[in-house]
Amino acid sequence: MATKEELLEELIEAVVEYEEEDCVEAAQKVLDNPDVITPMEGVLDGLAAGMEKVGVLFDTHEYFVPEVLMCADALYAGLDILRPHIEKDDSASKASVVLGSVQGDVHDIGKNLVKMMFDIAGWDVYDLGRDVPLEDFVEKQLDTGSDVLAMSAMMTTTMLGMKKVIAMVKEKNPDCLIMLGGAPLTRDVANLFGADGYAESAGNAVSEGIKMIGNLRKYEKGEIA
Amino acid sequence: MAALTGKERVMKMFQKEPIDRMPCFSGQGTVTVQAIEKMGTQFSKIHNDAELMAGAALTSARLWDLDGLVIPFDMAAVAEAMGRGVSLYDAAEGIIYPTVPNKWRDLDEISVPEDFMSKGRMPIIDDAFKILKKDAPDLAIGAWVLGPFTFGGQIMELDILLKGLKKKKEQTEAFLSQMTKVTIDLCKHYESLGVDFICVREMGSGTDLLSPRMWKTLIGPNLKLVFDAISVPSINHICGSTDMIIEMMHECGADALSVDQKNNLVETREKVGNDVLLLGNFDPYGTLTTMEDTAEVADVIKKCIDDGVDSVWPGCDIWPDVKKENMETYVQTVKEYGAKASPAVKRI
Numbered sequence: 375m376a377t378k379e380e381l382l383e384e385l386i387e388a389v390v391e392y393e394e395e396d397c398v399e400a401a402q403k404v405l406d407n408p409d410v411i412t413p414m415e416g417v418l419d420g421l422a423a424g425m426e427k428v429g430v431l432f433d434t435h436e437y438f439v440p441e442v443l444m445c446a447d448a449l450y451a452g453l454d455i456l457r458p459h460i461e462k463d464d465s466a467s468k469a470s471v472v473l474g475s476v477q478g479d480v481h482d483i484g485k486n487l488v489k490m491m492f493d494i495a496g497w498d499v500y501d502l503g504r505d506v507p508l509e510d511f512v513e514k515q516l517d518t519g520s521d522v523l524a525m526s527a528m529m530t531t532t533m534l535g536m537k538k539v540i541a542m543v544k545e546k547n548p549d550c551l552i553m554l555g556g557a558p559l560t561r562d563v564a565n566l567f568g569a570d571g572y573a574e575s576a577g578n579a580v581s582e583g584i585k586m587i588g589n590l591r592k593y594e595k596g597e598i599a
Numbered sequence: 600m601a602a603l604t605g606k607e608r609v610m611k612m613f614q615k616e617p618i619d620r621m622p623c624f625s626g627q628g629t630v631t632v633q634a635i636e637k638m639g640t641q642f643s644k645i646h647n648d649a650e651l652m653a654g655a656a657l658t659s660a661r662l663w664d665l666d667g668l669v670i671p672f673d674m675a676a677v678a679e680a681m682g683r684g685v686s687l688y689d690a691a692e693g694i695i696y697p698t699v700p701n702k703w704r705d706l707d708e709i710s711v712p713e714d715f716m717s718k719g720r721m722p723i724i725d726d727a728f729k730i731l732k733k734d735a736p737d738l739a740i741g742a743w744v745l746g747p748f749t750f751g752g753q754i755m756e757l758d759i760l761l762k763g764l765k766k767k768k769e770q771t772e773a774f775l776s777q778m779t780k781v782t783i784d785l786c787k788h789y790e791s792l793g794v795d796f797i798c799v800r801e802m803g804s805g806t807d808l809l810s811p812r813m814w815k816t817l818i819g820p821n822l823k824l825v826f827d828a829i830s831v832p833s834i835n836h837i838c839g840s841t842d843m844i845i846e847m848m849h850e851c852g853a854d855a856l857s858v859d860q861k862n863n864l865v866e867t868r869e870k871v872g873n874d875v876l877l878l879g880n881f882d883p884y885g886t887l888t889t890m891e892d893t894a895e896v897a898d899v900i901k902k903c904i905d906d907g908v909d910s911v912w913p914g915c916d917i918w919p920d921v922k923k924e925n926m927e928t929y930v931q932t933v934k935e936y937g938a939k940a941s942p943a944v945k946r947i
């Protein structure tokens with residue numbers, strides 16, 4: 375019988391080597407071995423760990439964007455199998471995010487990687503795609519009551535649309551947390567626009583989201599001003 | 600001796616013949632809001648009307664006293680002519696470039712219509728060139744096209760194309776060959792309209808996205824076919840990271856290389872030698888639109904010249920919303936500081 379380490383290693387390798395079918399098989403094996411490993415462990419310590427390795431390969435110029443996209447496909451193939459079996463855990467209460475690239479911006483490769491990270495983390499993700507009219511962000515956020523609204527812009531100019539969305543959303547729903555990202559942004563710009571969070575890369579997006587929600591809850595409980 | 604016209608200055612530069620000073624022009628959009636305002640129109644309208652397109656390019660060139668101009672302004676026209684639609688953002692405030700809303704999702708779906716050159720806004724672009732040939736005989740009139748790979752990413756989803764480069768290599772290669780043919784046909788068409796130079800922008804192919812190895816096998820050979828086919832002066836422009844591929848870019852055979860601010864120009868000059876025309880490499884938005892002090896602008900332009908360009912080119916389209924003083928400083932600095940010879944072009 376396979377050990378937990380072996381099963382995780384198979385998942386990691388399938389993601390890193392962008393082998394979709396191997397990833398499906400490895401995920402299936404996780405489900406077949408409930409005594410050794412939980413689906414959640416498979417996602418976090420297998421799939422996500424694989425993607426972390428991919429990030430390193432990308433940073434060291436061993437992988438380029440095509441490889442990263444294929445690794446993401448392999449990861450999703452595994453995630454599709456494992457996720458339905460992850461037990462709903464109320465204490466971690468499922469967070470949700472509305473996500474998209476702002477109007478006039480068709481750059482969406484980075485945004486899609488951010489989406490993947492939220493998917494891995496088990497969030498409910500409402501992806502509006504790219505070139506999203508500014509009002510659509512507001513509408514979708516109000517519709518879904520999502521915890522977070524995340525926007526991506528890759529151009530210095532489309533970035534300005536984010537500021538307008540923030541003003542519109544905050545007017546109607548002051549509690550909505552807004553996270554920004556994309557190459558021309560910095561934490562300073564995000565602050566200036568009135569956002570609650572910023573992440574430089576997909577890898578940091580989820581932890582930033584969780585931090586934002588954590589802060590909001592503390593604030594609501596009166597722990598921070 | 601009479602001063603050279605802008606067109607003479609630019610054409611002599613491409614021939615590497617001595618000129619009076621560095622030409623000031625670009626193969627990427629140089630339309631600015633000041634010209635659009637002067638014409639009493641809007642950015643979203645100048646893509647869709649031959650008079651306005653030609654007028655916006657020419658008014659900008661005259662306003663800033665540039666040596667050349669280039670149309671069209673957006674990269675969506677050919678995809679639109681192939682039936683992929685266009686978003687012009689008429690109702691949006693501010694400047695938003697047209698984009699392509701309905702890309703093909705799959706390589707198998709693609710069918711390039713034979714007659715795309717007469718569809719969509721293509722005839723408008725033709726008419727705009729005709730107007731410019733008539734109204735601006737003293738200026739170098741340029742066309743720009745996307746490189747085969749980047750163009751492919753305009754008619755089909757780029758992520759699928761990128762993955763195809765690895766997963767469906769043969770089919771993707773065949774698709775890129777087809778895109779190369781389209782690109783060549785388009786260049787030939789623009790040549791038949793009498794354009795003075797053609798800038799080929801393979802902008803999605805820098806090492807931000809592709810490995811140098813992929814560039815070598817999938818991008819370079821197709822670009823070489825394109826440059827072999829073009830008979831007017833040609834420019835090989837790539838924005839983003841180009842340090843790792845600049846020598847291969849050079850091997851593609853264009854008359855000039857153009858790079859953006861991410862390129863280490865001093866090193867590039869060393870790699871390709873003094874005989875090659877190098878154009879670049881300032882950040883247009885970060886310089887012309889945002890800088891508060893014209894002295895800073897002058898420094899940026901001087902640095903390009905000191906680093907060894909033969910003409911100072913913005914790394915991308917000039918963002919139309921430039922500050923008047925910054926634009927003036929850019930042009931003035933090129934004229935004055937560019938009075939001396941550049942590595943590949945001597946002075947009269």
Ligand code: B12
Binds near residue numbers: 484488531698
């Ligand atoms: C690929 C690309 C394109 C493709 C886009 C295809 C697609 N489906 O995405 C095409 C060829 C279509 C394209 C077109 C254009 N492009 Co372009 N493009 C690029 C390029 C080369 C790479 C972008 C990319 O995908 N990077 C890889 C991903 C993984 O990284 P990323 O996007 O930065 O995302 C990461 C982080 O930023 C972050 N992140 C991103 N979004 C979010 C959101 C949140 C919430 C969070 C937390 C984090 C986060 O996480 C991601 C993963 O770690 C860049 C150059 C560059 N080096 O960035 C230029 C660039 C972005 N483009 C640029 C320009 C100007 C254009 C055009 C206007 C060109 C033209 N003149 O017509 C058009 C405009 C299109 C439009 N209207 O949107 C400029 C922008 C300049 C500026 N500062 O304004 C750049 C920087 C190139 C340059 N040097 O000039 N482009």
